[in-house]
Amino acid sequence: MMQWELSDAELLALDLDLFSTDCERPELCEGDGGHTSSRSTESCCTGHGTAEVTCSANEQSSNQQNVSEQESDPLCEGSSAKRRKCDGRIPLERFGRKHLSVTDLSRQAWCEQQVVYGMELPHIQQLRDEVPVVKAGSCLHLARELEVQDIVPINVESREDNWAVKMLNLLSMIQFLQAGERVRELPVFGELEGIFVVGVVDELCYNSKGELELRELKTRGQRTYPSAAQKKSHHLQVSIYKLLFEAMIKGQLNKDTITHHLHLRTDQPLGSEIRVHAQKVGFTINTFGDLLDLMLLNLTYTEIPSIDTMKIEYCYQADASVIGTEEVSFEEEWVKSELKHYSSFWKGQREAKGVDIEEAWKCRSCDFADICEWRRSKAEEATQKNRANQCK
Ligand code: SF4
CATH class of the missing domain: 3.90.320.10 (Lambda Exonuclease; Chain A)
Structure with a gap:
C-alpha cells in the first residue's frame, strides 16, 4: 500500500489525473x-x-429512456443532486428497474x-x-x-x-x-x-x-x-x-x-x-x-x-x-x-x-471523481474543519 503524506481533505481535493492508474x-x-x-x-x-x-433490450432501453427523460426536464436543470431532489420517484423507479x-x-x-x-x-x-x-x-x-x-x-x-x-x-x-x-x-x-x-x-x-x-x-x-x-x-x-x-x-x-x-x-x-x-x-x-x-x-x-x-x-x-x-x-x-x-x-x-473521509483513497480510481458532488462537499467540509482547528 502506498503511503500518502496528505490529509484526507487534500486527498479529496486533488486533481485525480495526477494519480497512477494501477x-x-x-x-x-x-x-x-x-x-x-x-x-x-x-x-x-x-x-x-x-x-x-x-x-x-427492452429493459435496458427503458432504463436509458428514464434517465434521459429526467435529464432533459428543464425544471430539473442544475446539478444531478438537484435533479434527483426534483424527481419525486424513488431511485428504483427513477432508473426504471x-x-x-x-x-x-x-x-x-x-x-x-x-x-x-x-x-x-x-x-x-x-x-x-x-x-x-x-x-x-x-x-x-x-x-x-x-x-x-x-x-x-x-x-x-x-x-x-x-x-x-x-x-x-x-x-x-x-x-x-x-x-x-x-x-x-x-x-x-x-x-x-x-x-x-x-x-x-x-x-x-x-x-x-x-x-x-x-x-x-x-x-x-x-x-x-x-x-x-x-x-x-x-x-x-x-x-x-x-x-x-x-x-x-x-x-x-x-x-x-x-x-x-x-x-x-x-x-x-x-x-x-x-x-x-x-x-x-x-x-x-x-x-x-x-x-x-x-x-x-x-x-x-x-x-x-x-x-x-x-x-x-x-x-x-x-x-x-x-x-x-x-x-x-x-x-x-x-x-x-x-x-x-x-x-x-x-x-x-x-x-x-459516498465514501467516508477515511476511505477517500477510493476516489482516486473512480471514473466519476471529477464530477462527484459528494467528494466535493466532503473536501470542503474537511478543509473548513482543518481551518477551524488551526484557529483554536
Ligand atoms: S462516487 Fe464520489 S465518493 Fe464515491 S468513490 Fe467516486 S468520487 Fe469517491
Missing part, C-alpha cells in the same frame, strides 16, 4: 445479468448443452454514490466494462463455464421468454445438483427487503465431506489479494447468493412475488425456440405460467441441502493462475442489516452516500 478499483462482478455485466448474453444450462439468450442485481448491492458496499453515477451515466460505466482487465475476467469466467456446459443460442421473443431461459437453466441445474454434480452460472432470485434481487452463482458443488460448497471466482489485475474494502463487497455478494438460494430451495419463492415485481404475464405463450428447448430437456410447457408453476413445484420438493461452505478464489488475470482461496463465514445478522441499509436507498428512504 491503484485499487472495485472489481466488477460477473454474470449477474444486470446492467453492470460486461457480457451481452447470458447462458442457459441444459442436460443437452446450453442455450444463450440476448439480454432484455424492476429488480436489482446482486452486483448492484455488493457494489454499494464499495461506494453507493458510484453505483448511482453508474446508472445516471451508463456510457461511462460501459467504457469501464470494455477495459481489457474486465474483459479478461469475463473470458476466464466463460472458460470455466464451458468446462461443464456447452452454450447454445436461443432466440427470445418477449420478456417472459427471457425469464423462461433463466428458469429452464435453474430446473436443469436442480437436477444436476440432486444427482451430486457440479453446476456453474446458477441463476438465483427472490425478494429481499421488499426488492426483487437477481444473481448468478459462479459454481455450486459438493466438497470431499459431501457438503454443498459455493465458489466464486474473482479475477485480479495484480497478483495480490484485494483490499479489506473489496473483500467486504465480495463477502456481501456471496452471502446474498446464499440467502437467495436457500429461500428458493426451501420453497419460499412464490408466483405473485415474481409476477408482481417483474411485471410478467403468466398467460404469455412462450416463443417457439423456448418450447422446443424445454421439450429437449424433458418439459412440456406452453405459457410462461406453466413454466413458473413447474419451477416452483420443483423448488418446493427438491432435496438439495443448504450451502455449508462459501469460498472465493482469486485468480491472476494475465495467466489465470490462482492467487489464493478464502473461506467466507456466513454472518446472517450482518448480511441482513447491510441489506436493510442498502435497500433503504433504493426505496427512497434516504439519499445516496
Whole structure:
C-alpha cells in the first residue's frame, strides 16, 4: 500500500489525473445479468448443452429512456443532486428497474454514490466494462463455464421468454445438483427487503465431506489479494447468493412475488425456440405460467441441502493462475442489516452516500471523481474543519 503524506481533505481535493492508474478499483462482478455485466448474453444450462439468450433490450432501453427523460426536464436543470431532489420517484423507479442485481448491492458496499453515477451515466460505466482487465475476467469466467456446459443460442421473443431461459437453466441445474454434480452460472432470485434481487452463482458443488460448497471466482489485475474494502463487497455478494438460494430451495419463492415485481404475464405463450428447448430437456410447457408453476413445484420438493461452505478464489488475470482461496463465514445478522441499509436507498428512504473521509483513497480510481458532488462537499467540509482547528 502506498503511503500518502496528505490529509484526507487534500486527498479529496486533488486533481485525480495526477494519480497512477494501477491503484485499487472495485472489481466488477460477473454474470449477474444486470446492467453492470460486461457480457451481452447470458447462458442457459441444459442436460443437452446450453442455450444463450440476448439480454432484455427492452429493459435496458427503458432504463436509458428514464434517465434521459429526467435529464432533459428543464425544471430539473442544475446539478444531478438537484435533479434527483426534483424527481419525486424513488431511485428504483427513477432508473426504471424492476429488480436489482446482486452486483448492484455488493457494489454499494464499495461506494453507493458510484453505483448511482453508474446508472445516471451508463456510457461511462460501459467504457469501464470494455477495459481489457474486465474483459479478461469475463473470458476466464466463460472458460470455466464451458468446462461443464456447452452454450447454445436461443432466440427470445418477449420478456417472459427471457425469464423462461433463466428458469429452464435453474430446473436443469436442480437436477444436476440432486444427482451430486457440479453446476456453474446458477441463476438465483427472490425478494429481499421488499426488492426483487437477481444473481448468478459462479459454481455450486459438493466438497470431499459431501457438503454443498459455493465458489466464486474473482479475477485480479495484480497478483495480490484485494483490499479489506473489496473483500467486504465480495463477502456481501456471496452471502446474498446464499440467502437467495436457500429461500428458493426451501420453497419460499412464490408466483405473485415474481409476477408482481417483474411485471410478467403468466398467460404469455412462450416463443417457439423456448418450447422446443424445454421439450429437449424433458418439459412440456406452453405459457410462461406453466413454466413458473413447474419451477416452483420443483423448488418446493427438491432435496438439495443448504450451502455449508462459501469460498472465493482469486485468480491472476494475465495467466489465470490462482492467487489464493478464502473461506467466507456466513454472518446472517450482518448480511441482513447491510441489506436493510442498502435497500433503504433504493426505496427512497434516504439519499445516496459516498465514501467516508477515511476511505477517500477510493476516489482516486473512480471514473466519476471529477464530477462527484459528494467528494466535493466532503473536501470542503474537511478543509473548513482543518481551518477551524488551526484557529483554536
Ligand atoms: S468520487 Fe469517491 S465518493 Fe464520489 S462516487 Fe467516486 S468513490 Fe464515491
